[in-house]
Amino acid sequence: MTPASQPARPLPVLRSVEDIRAQVAAWRGGGLTVALVPTMGALHDGHLALVRRARMLADRVIASVFVNPAQFAPHEDFDRYPRDEAGDAAKLASAGCDALYAPTVRGMYPPGFATAISVGGPAEGLCGSFRPQMFGGVALVVTKLFLQALPDVAVFGEKDYQQLMVIRRFTRDLDIPVRVEGLPTVREEDGLAMSSRNAYLAAGERTRVPELYRSLIAAADALARGAEVDGVLTAVRGRIAEAGFGTIDYVELRDAETLEPVAAVERPARLLAAAWMGKARLIDNVPVVPAG
Amino acid sequence: MTPASQPARPLPVLRSVEDIRAQVAAWRGGGLTVALVPTMGALHDGHLALVRRARMLADRVIASVFVNPAQFAPHEDFDRYPRDEAGDAAKLASAGCDALYAPTVRGMYPPGFATAISVGGPAEGLCGSFRPQMFGGVALVVTKLFLQALPDVAVFGEKDYQQLMVIRRFTRDLDIPVRVEGLPTVREEDGLAMSSRNAYLAAGERTRVPELYRSLIAAADALARGAEVDGVLTAVRGRIAEAGFGTIDYVELRDAETLEPVAAVERPARLLAAAWMGKARLIDNVPVVPAG
Known part of the structure; x- marks a missing residue:
């Protein structure tokens, strides 16, 4: 055998x-x-x-x-x-x-x-x-x-x-x-973080939720290259609202280890978000590593 | 040697x-x-x-x-x-x-x-x-x-x-x-429970504090023989106040294991007290075992 x-x-x-x-x-x-x-x-x-x-x-x-x-x-x-x-x-x-x-x-x-x-x-x-x-x-x-x-x-x-x-x-x-x-987070092919709570998503919702990860990746890239933090976080909120997320609990940049709020990327940071799509509360996060 | x-x-x-x-x-x-x-x-x-x-x-x-x-x-x-x-x-x-x-x-x-x-x-x-x-x-x-x-x-x-x-x-x-x-509590010859905080007692206070233990022992004996709980606790308060204790934080009868308040001694109980003598807060407790 x-x-x-x-x-x-x-x-x-x-x-x-x-x-x-x-x-x-x-x-x-x-x-x-x-x-x-x-x-x-x-x-x-x-x-x-x-x-x-x-x-x-x-x-x-x-x-x-x-x-x-x-x-x-x-x-x-x-x-x-x-x-x-x-x-x-x-x-x-x-x-x-x-x-x-x-x-x-x-x-x-x-x-x-x-x-x-x-x-x-x-x-x-x-x-x-x-x-x-x-x-x-x-x-x-x-x-x-x-x-x-x-x-x-x-x-x-x-x-x-x-x-x-x-x-x-x-x-x-x-x-x-x-x-x-x-x-590190394991993801579906379209980038959605695997989660037991993804089972709560309706079919029409499932196609829209990968935008959460995509917007975080784009934002992390911008932050690593020195973009102004508040503007980047606002842009993430806009993108995921446009994708159909309802309540956005938070989109925040934190120190990667202590999780204290940070206003600029001077050492390893983490960009974290939580938002609702229908009955599912989805969370995701990505590393933000200072360039150079 | x-x-x-x-x-x-x-x-x-x-x-x-x-x-x-x-x-x-x-x-x-x-x-x-x-x-x-x-x-x-x-x-x-x-x-x-x-x-x-x-x-x-x-x-x-x-x-x-x-x-x-x-x-x-x-x-x-x-x-x-x-x-x-x-x-x-x-x-x-x-x-x-x-x-x-x-x-x-x-x-x-x-x-x-x-x-x-x-x-x-x-x-x-x-x-x-x-x-x-x-x-x-x-x-x-x-x-x-x-x-x-x-x-x-x-x-x-x-x-x-x-x-x-x-x-x-x-x-x-x-x-x-x-x-x-x-x-079990280790005691001085006169019954005072050994405690590092006994060092706070003035000489004149030291001779009076054994009354705490003596009154608890007498009360436990009365409770074991079926005396009414509130009356016994009131008597303890009276005796230790008379001995010169100031503030009496508590004198209480509790279940010996859960420490829930008990109104009668039907299973093993504990009689516990805390009271101040000068600058020393003393605590003590004795078992109360139902008779028979």
């Missing part, structure tokens, strides 16, 4: 803290390193790229699938967030993942749960202003996943760039002994 | 996260288990009892000494809190401690630090009402110490009973892989 025709072996599914700790301990006992890829499921090629990257960074890879209620506000899409564990497991197996960790909400947040984490700094502004509940919820669940599995390394996508910087921040601040790696 | 006349060997002092991780890794590499005893220094026999208990629970014991600015409000006694590292190190060595971890404030909270932890449940009410900054600061520094050292077990005194319950809560909630052990 050729490798291509081999059926993927069934992926072990871990449900509890005890399960994941036993699995990691068994691997470590054999001298193996472990990577964790935390996800909310509804996996696409972007997630699978994280798994493949994780395979290069460690001997064994666990992907977690957990739609984390703590990071959704009551009016947000927790209930309708897409869920497909069987499909996710098949995709993970095909990408070379070694185990799926899918804990229950009750297992993660049992009765009496009373602890919260808040992050300032990189969590301030941008999505932090529009989804004030999100980064505290992300910090809580990622801290728990890190401390449950204690992997050597964890891999996150740069599509959620602010989230990545927030995770780096609290991981360092709390001295969590896990290395955090970011991976 | 007899053991009693042997000079204690100098205690290794660890200053950085790298130091403590290297020390713990070296011990673990040799198959040894590790206990941590977090303190704010100004050590007394109560702390040394924690170290001796830790020695029984693990092969090696690290005591940390760090006066944690995050758990003091601006008006509190952070600046005048007693500090004596050399004296602390000598006491720890004599109690069989294997290393002192004394990080710097800058090492624990470097520029850009942006993460906070808050705890509800057992942190609500009691000292949480009078020192609203404290338990968040305790949660932050203990989480950091736990994740820096990753000991098998950590030992805390029941003198700070609410703190012990808060530490158990967030350690469980965040899945921190450290076992938390409590040790």
Whole structure:
């Protein structure tokens, strides 16, 4: 049989803290390193790229699938967030993942749960202003996943760039002994950043949304060549409004590491945007590297 | 030379996260288990009892000494809190401690630090009402110490009973892989709970403060025999006011585990009090076990 025709072996599914700790301990006992890829499921090629990257960074890879209620506000899409564990497991197996960790909400947040984490700094502004509940919820669940599995390394996508910087921040601040790696955004052929929430787009909307990425790329190029920041950001807003985006939550230039607002590109920066197309809130971001 | 006349060997002092991780890794590499005893220094026999208990629970014991600015409000006694590292190190060595971890404030909270932890449940009410900054600061520094050292077990005194319950809560909630052990309060001969803050007492005050413990013991006995709760708590307030305590922050009966208020002793409870004598805020607590 050729490798291509081999059926993927069934992926072990871990449900509890005890399960994941036993699995990691068994691997470590054999001298193996472990990577964790935390996800909310509804996996696409972007997630699978994280798994493949994780395979290069460690001997064994666990992907977690957990739609984390703590990071959704009551009016947000927790209930309708897409869920497909069987499909996710098949995709993970095909990408070379070694185990799926899918804990229950009750297992993660049992009765009496009373602890919260808040992050300032990189969590301030941008999505932090529009989804004030999100980064505290992300910090809580990622801290728990890190401390449950204690992997050597964890891999996150740069599509959620602010989230990545927030995770780096609290991981360092709390001295969590896990290395955090970011991976550049995986895109559709027309440039749209892959996202589970793209499923919310109607067909007529899908053809218009790549303009978000195109306008960010053009703006980053102009900024790198020294264009005046406010004018460039205004132009991005104009282009994406014209493409049919409704509410534009933000288009902002920030320091690439601290995410502090910057008025000029003197060191690596990041251009970030969030805007609504119909029922889908899309986010994207691109690097801005000073010329020369 | 007899053991009693042997000079204690100098205690290794660890200053950085790298130091403590290297020390713990070296011990673990040799198959040894590790206990941590977090303190704010100004050590007394109560702390040394924690170290001796830790020695029984693990092969090696690290005591940390760090006066944690995050758990003091601006008006509190952070600046005048007693500090004596050399004296602390000598006491720890004599109690069989294997290393002192004394990080710097800058090492624990470097520029850009942006993460906070808050705890509800057992942190609500009691000292949480009078020192609203404290338990968040305790949660932050203990989480950091736990994740820096990753000991098998950590030992805390029941003198700070609410703190012990808060530490158990967030350690469980965040899945921190450290076992938390409590040790009964160590007392002076006249019953006063040992505390670094007893140093704030004037000589004339020192003779009066044991009445706090005596009144709690008498009340716990009455409660265990079925006395009406409000009447007993009022009697405690009367006795300690008469002994010369000024402001009484609280005298309360709580569930021994959740610290929820209880109106009757139907399962193990805890009677807790905080009151001021001159410049010293003293706290104490005793178990209340239902009779029969």
